[in-house]
Amino acid sequence: GSTIGIIGGGQLGRMLAVAAARLGYRTVVLEPQADCPAAQVANRQITAAYDDPAALADLAASSSVITYEFENVPVAAASALAAKVPVYPPARALEVAQDRVDEKTFLNGIGIATADFHAVDNDDELAAALKASDGSGILKTRRMGYDGKGQRVFRNMEAGGFAGTCEAMGNVPLILESFVPFECEISVIAARGLDGAVVAYDPAENIHRNGILHTSTLPAAIMPETAQAARTAASKILAALDYVGVIGVEFFVLADGSLLANEIAPRVHNSGHWTEAACVVSQFEQHIRAIAGLPLGGPDRHSDCVMENLIGDDVLRVPELLAEPDLMLHLYGKAEARPGRKMGHFTRIRRRAS
Numbered sequence: 001g002s003t004i005g006i007i008g009g010g011q012l013g014r015m016l017a018v019a020a021a022r023l024g025y026r027t028v029v030l031e032p033q034a035d036c037p038a039a040q041v042a043n044r045q046i047t048a049a050y051d052d053p054a055a056l057a058d059l060a061a062s063s064s065v066i067t068y069e070f071e072n073v074p075v076a077a078a079s080a081l082a083a084k085v086p087v088y089p090p091a092r093a094l095e096v097a098q099d100r101v102d103e104k105t106f107l108n109g110i111g112i113a114t115a116d117f118h119a120v121d122n123d124d125e126l127a128a129a130l131k132a133s134d135g136s137g138i139l140k141t142r143r144m145g146y147d148g149k150g151q152r153v154f155r156n157m158e159a160g161g162f163a164g165t166c167e168a169m170g171n172v173p174l175i176l177e178s179f180v181p182f183e184c185e186i187s188v189i190a191a192r193g194l195d196g197a198v199v200a201y202d203p204a205e206n207i208h209r210n211g212i213l214h215t216s217t218l219p220a221a222i223m224p225e226t227a228q229a230a231r232t233a234a235s236k237i238l239a240a241l242d243y244v245g246v247i248g249v250e251f252f253v254l255a256d257g258s259l260l261a262n263e264i265a266p267r268v269h270n271s272g273h274w275t276e277a278a279c280v281v282s283q284f285e286q287h288i289r290a291i292a293g294l295p296l297g298g299p300d301r302h303s304d305c306v307m308e309n310l311i312g313d314d315v316l317r318v319p320e321l322l323a324e325p326d327l328m329l330h331l332y333g334k335a336e337a338r339p340g341r342k343m344g345h346f347t348r349i350r351r352r353a354s
């Protein structure tokens with residue numbers, strides 16, 4: 001059989017490697033950290049930096065198709081690989097998702113609404129941006145942020161009280177987003193095949209704790225029109241990027257049921273982990289099917305469920321969780337339970353979907 005190359009060796013890479021193995025593929029993982037979660041189940045690890053030329057040449061020579069499990073893969077590395085072997089999702093998707101200003105500009109450009117935003121490079125621009133958004137908003141790093149890191153909330157900030165903010169945030173390019181008074185947050189996991197076919201799972205309702213996803217609940221408590229609008233927006237994004245693979249799209253739901261897109265993740269997504277327990281074809285298998293040129297599976301959900309992350313010491317709950325009959329547990333093989341570290345997740349099946 002053929003070999004799938006995976007850039008990134010975290011839990012998402014691990015779950016992709018498991019899905020690939022189930023479909024008869026071998027996997028090779030590029031990851032600098034030895035004995036990473038993905039390498040524990042992959043056929044081989046190339047232990048090197050993501051932009052190491054020799055490692056990239058090895059990965060290209062070993063793989064019939066290459067994918068990735070995180071959105072901060074260097075675009076130059078993805079483009080160099082793509083000259084030799086198909087790389088999915090396409091490098092353009094990486095580019096758009098790596099910068100919050102580019103991301104929102106892209107989304108607005110295809111008719112998908114987002115929070116209002118201003119690019120901010122210094123304290124003067126921050127002052128102007130805050131003034132333009134009634135003194136409140138969320139300041140984020142444009143690049144590299146995840147799990148709510150690199151974010152700062154401003155509420156009714158008095159002019160001048162924020163001197164030094166840009167330096168405190170590392171003098172990197174920033175974005176000020178208007179604060180969205182959302183009713184709830186949802187995400188859609190969707191996939192596009194090599195032939196352009198698209199499937200979208202039902203939107204999950206997501207609750208965050210300390211900036212990290214805590215639970216994803218199915219079904220989301222939203223109107224059918226809202227769910228449909230989210231699926232339609234995801235399909236639009238996939239088509240516009242000539243995308244292949246699975247994407248995660250996060251939305252804010254407003255009181256009137258309308259949506260603002262928050263961000264896109266050009267990969268399998270934590271809020272889609274429930275699919276492995278409540279759908280016949282999980283997001284991981286769907287992604288492997290898409291990039292391998294296989295037909296996509298159906299996105300239907302056979303059960304209602306709640307997925308919950310196990311962060312840090314939450315893993316101590318494993319014995320009691322295993323005592324529950326309708327619970328699927330997934331651990332990532334990480335030895336050390338550091339605070340804030342994603343150690344695993346579980347999905348509780350509630351009842352058959354109606």
Ligand code: ATP
Nearest residue numbers: 115138145146147148149177178179180208262263
């Ligand atoms: P991840 O990639 O892990 O989802 P992130 O670091 O990219 O997280 P965001 O998704 O941008 O961060 O924001 C994290 C959370 O902060 C959101 O899910 C939401 O709860 C809140 N948040 C972010 N931006 C806004 C906003 N403009 N208005 C209101 N709440 C927001």
Ligand code: MG
Nearest residue numbers: 145146147263
């Ligand atoms: Mg993000």
Ligand code: MG
Nearest residue numbers: 147250262263
């Ligand atoms: Mg997010």
